[in-house]
Amino acid sequence: MLSSFLLEDAGRVYWSGDHLHLPDARRMLDVTELGLTQDKLAREPLFAQLDTWSLDAPSKFRFQGRLVNRFGRIRSGDDLELTLAVRNRHTKRDITAPVPGVEIVDRFVSFGGAADLAALIGDAYAESTVWNVPLVAEWNRARSRSPLNVRDAELGGLRFTSDDEEFEGYRTASGNLALRAATAGHRTFESAQNDPDAPWMWWRGRLHRPFATVEHPFEMAVVVPCYNVARYLDVCLSSTAAQEGFAATQVILVDDGATDERPQILDDIARHYANVTVVQQENGGLGNARNNGLDLVTAPYVTFLDSDDILGDQALSLMLQAAWRDGSEVLVGDLVNFPDRP
Numbered sequence: 001m002l003s004s005f006l007l008e009d010a011g012r013v014y015w016s017g018d019h020l021h022l023p024d025a026r027r028m029l030d031v032t033e034l035g036l037t038q039d040k041l042a043r044e045p046l047f048a049q050l051d052t053w054s055l056d057a058p059s060k061f062r063f064q065g066r067l068v069n070r071f072g073r074i075r076s077g078d079d080l081e082l083t084l085a086v087r088n089r090h091t092k093r094d095i096t097a098p099v100p101g102v103e104i105v106d107r108f109v110s111f112g113g114a115a116d117l118a119a120l121i122g123d124a125y126a127e128s129t130v131w132n133v134p135l136v137a138e139w140n141r142a143r144s145r146s147p148l149n150v151r152d153a154e155l156g157g158l159r160f161t162s163d164d165e166e167f168e169g170y171r172t173a174s175g176n177l178a179l180r181a182a183t184a185g186h187r188t189f190e191s192a193q194n195d196p197d198a199p200w201m202w203w204r205g206r207l208h209r210p211f212a213t214v215e216h217p218f219e220m221a222v223v224v225p226c227y228n229v230a231r232y233l234d235v236c237l238s239s240t241a242a243q244e245g246f247a248a249t250q251v252i253l254v255d256d257g258a259t260d261e262r263p264q265i266l267d268d269i270a271r272h273y274a275n276v277t278v279v280q281q282e283n284g285g286l287g288n289a290r291n292n293g294l295d296l297v298t299a300p301y302v303t304f305l306d307s308d309d310i311l312g313d314q315a316l317s318l319m320l321q322a323a324w325r326d327g328s329e330v331l332v333g334d335l336v337n338f339p340d341r342p
Helices: 117-121 182-193 230-241 262-272 286-294 315-326
Strands: 007-009 012-014 048-056 060-068 080-088 093-099 101-105 108-116 130-132 134-139 142-149 159-162 165-171 177-181 220-226 249-256 276-281 302-304
Touching (some): 060 134, 080 108, 093 108, 093 117, 108 117, 117 159, 142 177, 220 230, 230 249, 230 262, 249 262, 262 276, 276 286
Parallel strands (some): 048 142, 220 302, 249 276
Antiparallel strands (some): 007 012, 048 060, 080 093, 130 177, 159 165
8 A cells, every 4th residue: 555645633544635625535535444554664665756866977876865754653863774775586686775865854754875786786687687676764673665766757868887788777667766788678669669569559540539629527537647758648648549438538638847849749639639638837746747637627537647658448438337337436447567668
């Protein structure tokens, strides 16, 4: 279970303190019965986010980020130790580096440090080897391992060499940092993404025709935060526009301060479809973009779609039909990992 802002108030626990101002939010977001305040640190991913990074030749990785401090449990002066771990998925072996720059501020633990990536990947690997990069927190003789989330980070240029081979950092399907051989990333992306017969290209030739007016209430909403992912955005939005029931779907595209050609892509689709709204904002991060998009939702159901993901055929209509059939307030769909992207 993971939330970026669990809040304890008057003896009750709420899933998101950022949304308690919404109508009936305290009833809908009350998760006290889950007993989350009793969880031990070892069972509690704290959500680590990479905010900024740089790379000094040949492989010195400098980084800063934040760790969610659930319920403010970790306090200034506590014995807290953070470690950056690089885990070989095949051997299950960690090589670690200490994270010395730690500051505890209410909801977050800010951290920063530097690590030699070439040394951390070790020498036991093949061309297909992948390394996960979690942050390990040790506090009060307990340990928590959290993947390093990079959904808001641009990873272009995160390349280094080791033993005359080139490696790169990339974003996994879950939005976390991982490392791999650069040749593996190039082969996977170039061959798989451009394959017109790949199953994730199901939407080709099935886009909804343009329409200038919305003639009925929205049945469902899709909020899409977008930040410098123009390379994937057209495919993401096409898979949305090919959905069954698309005309009755409210689509909110949040431009989170793009510096690439993405704003033009968003404006183009909004001109074609009356159910699409584009929100422009200064860069505030994934959570902020989602919240601002959520504020505009008028449909009874809402889902979030990352702008480098693709909806499956009938993904929205099948969930909506299940909600109507069972009277459900919350539905969870399936997730399929696409070939790794650079």
